[in-house]
């Protein structure tokens with residue numbers, strides 16, 4: 166098995182890790198309904214808007230409240 170001749174320096178190790186172990190910002194979009202920031206492919210946390218309609222009732226305190234309002 167091939168073995169490295171020398172130990173890599175801390176500088177080499179750190180610059181290698183800096184390439185792909187870095188922290189990136191989340192992909193944030195602006196809600197067309199209310200203008201709040203929201204994460205991509207998720208319903209807006211402020212108004213519940215997703216793909217052209219209200220997908221989540223953000224005013225409901227429990228899931229039961231949401232079901233009642235969806236049925237009405």
Ligand SMILES: [Zn+2]
Nearest residue numbers: 196199209212
């Ligand atoms: Zn919104």
